Amino acid sequence: EVQLVQSGPEVKKPGESLKISCKxxxxxxxxxxxxxxxxxxxxxxxxxxxxxxxxxxxxxxxxLQGQVTISADKSIxxxxxxxxxxxxxxxxxxxxxxxxxxGSSHAGxxxxxxxxxxxxxx
Amino acid sequence: xxxxxxxPSSLSASVGDRVTITCRASQSISNYLNWYQQKPGQAxxxxxxxxxxxxxxxxxxxSGSASGTDFILTICSLQxxxxxxxxxxxxxxxxxxxxxxxxxxxK
Numbered sequence: 001e002v003q004l005v006q007s008g009p010e011v012k013k014p015g016e017s018l019k020i021s022c023k024x025x026x027x028x029x030x031x032x033x034x035x036x037x038x039x040x041x042x043x044x045x046x047x048x049x050x051x052x053x054x055x056x057x058x059x060x061x062x063x064l065q066g067q068v069t070i071s072a073d074k075s076i077x078x079x080x081x082x083x084x085x086x087x088x089x090x091x092x093x094x095x096x097x098x099x100x101x102x103g104s105s106h107a108g109x110x111x112x113x114x115x116x117x118x119x120x121x122x
Numbered sequence: 123x124x125x126x127x128x129x130p131s132s133l134s135a136s137v138g139d140r141v142t143i144t145c146r147a148s149q150s151i152s153n154y155l156n157w158y159q160q161k162p163g164q165a166x167x168x169x170x171x172x173x174x175x176x177x178x179x180x181x182x183x184x185s186g187s188a189s190g191t192d193f194i195l196t197i198c199s200l201q202x203x204x205x206x207x208x209x210x211x212x213x214x215x216x217x218x219x220x221x222x223x224x225x226x227x228x229k
Contacts, residue, residue: 035218037166044209044220044221044222044223045158045160045166045209045211045220045223046220047211047216047217047218047219047220049217050216059216060217061216061217062123062217063123063217095165095166097165097166100168100171100177105216106154106213106214106216106218107171107213108156108158108168108171108172108177108211108213109156109158109166109168110168110171110177112165112166112167113165114165115165
């Protein structure tokens, strides 16, 4: 069974750097895009961006480009979401997710990580 | 960005009822429309993809349909476990935007 396992909850102060991870099981990690979805407390889902670990081709939501960096290390089947300096407005649950079709960045997400809660507070 | 507008934002229905949730796209997205169910404290779950295709393992009481830029999620014979928030998502053009969600309460 394919799974995405995310790193644990984080509590950070404004301005601190942060990198959260999403590790895939199975040997097909490089054949699928991996997306990141944000959910602020009590709010809806927001598509942040997506990466193809096979060649690190990355797409970002225009509203978030420059605020976060999405990366991947295919050798360890892991995708990352990182901030150079977090803000209180980054407080949210972050999910990684895999599209249902191999090689497609536009298919619906059928495999989801359990989520990583990020809290930014002084 | 393509805007996805869901209605209603919340609804309440009884076990056995038939409910519909609508999602309207701000421009043509062909049939690139997905529906998700999210329960409190859980990750979203894919229910319907390509507007009307049922994801494997999802009960057949869930169905999706499309007419132009309007998309409908229908739940026939509502069950207690269907209490959740439902989101549509267009997968036609990045960023792959979501609707704002519809909270479904079971009376």
